[in-house]
Each structure stands twice: as C-alpha cells, then as structure tokens.
Amino acid sequence: MATFRLQGSKVLAVDMTGDAVKAKNGSMVAYDGQMAFKKLSGGGEGIRGMVTRRITGEQMTVMEVKGQGTCYFADRASEINLVNLHGDKLYVEASNLLCTDAGLRTGTTFTGLRGGASGNGLFTTTVEGTGQAAIMSDGAAVVLRVTPQYPLSVDPGAYIAHQGNLRQDFQSGVTFRTILGEGGGEAFQIRFEGDGLVYVQPSERNTIGGDV
Secondary structure (H helix, E strand, C coil): CCEEEECCCCCEEEEEEEEEEEEECCCEEEEEEEEEEEEECHHHCHHHHHHHHHHHCCCCCEEEEEEEEEEEECCCCCEEEEEEEEEEEEEECHHHEEEEECCCEEEEEECCHHHHHHCCCCEEEEEEEEEEEEEEECCCCEEEEEECCECEEECCCCEEEEEEEEEEEEEECCCHHHHCCCCCCCCEEEEEEEEEEEEECCCCCCCCHHHC
C-alpha cells in the first residue's frame, strides 16, 4: 500500500512500490523513480460516477498515478491534512480532496441544507474503506473530537470534512431581528452529535450565513 507523508505542510509525498493512488488532476509537482499518469473520468468511478457527479454538481477530475518511487502533490499552496480510514467513511467536499489510496471507494451523498449553507451545493463526496487520504484546507486545519457527551457546533463556511459515526443537524438563528440587521452575527451553524472527528479550517468561505 502506498505510504502518505507530509513534506512540510503544503506538499504531500507518496512513497510507492508498484502501488497506485488517485489524485486531483494536475496536482503532481515532482517525482523520482518511474511513474505513470492516467486521467480518470467521473472521479475514478467510471461512466456511472461521471453521470452522477455531473447531476449532483460534485465535479472531481482525478488521475491515477502508479509507479515506483516518490511522487509529490500540492495544489495552490493549500495546507494538507492526512486522514487514516479504517473501514469507515470520510465526508469531504470534492474541492478539498487532494489524493487517496487507489483502493478507497469514492461516491457522492446528499447533504441537504448543510451543504447549501456552506456554499458547496447540496451534495458532497464520500471516501470509504481502509487506507489514507489527503485533504486540503485554507490554513492549517484543526481536528475536533465529538463524543456523545460533547457535541460540536461548526460554522458552515469553516467546515471541510468529517468522519466517524456522526449525526449532523442544520441550525438557524435567523429571527425577525436578523432581518432588521440586529442578528447575533452567526446565523447558521452545523451541530454534530455522536462519535467522530470534524475538520475545521481557520478561514471561512462566503456563505449564506455570512451575509445575514
């Protein structure tokens, strides 16, 4: 299995001995050894995946990288975070996904109002199985633990991913005073309950909540 490691905080180094990974198309910045690059359609899920992603708007252009040596990946100097999966599922926006083990399965799932509020649409990408994935953030992300005793509320614009057995609820604090411009300044939040991890970046995307 390919080994993921960070070369600094903004470059992902993947050591391969005949293994393969799926990475964001065009994200290779250097490599040593022998590597082969192959563009994949539909996020590596074939024709069905390509159609699904076009319908959901969760577009993801991916290439397969296979070889012997070390391949280095980066994208617009974004911070990179490693995620270990042990048979569980990672929920992450397609634009934040840099690289995965080739054996991990990717798909799409409906996020409802949470996705709309975060400015990323109503669907998100899932990564499932056992292996490693690398996700990107605007600034160094923090990983926050959620337990049944300690639920967590997150700004939709700062959310980038989560994993584990978590239930999420969209919360709105919009009232008549908000309409009058006297709201509390944090009109929308995502509340996570259960047991798992939530990845939050120190930068907020433009969201509906940011305007009210």
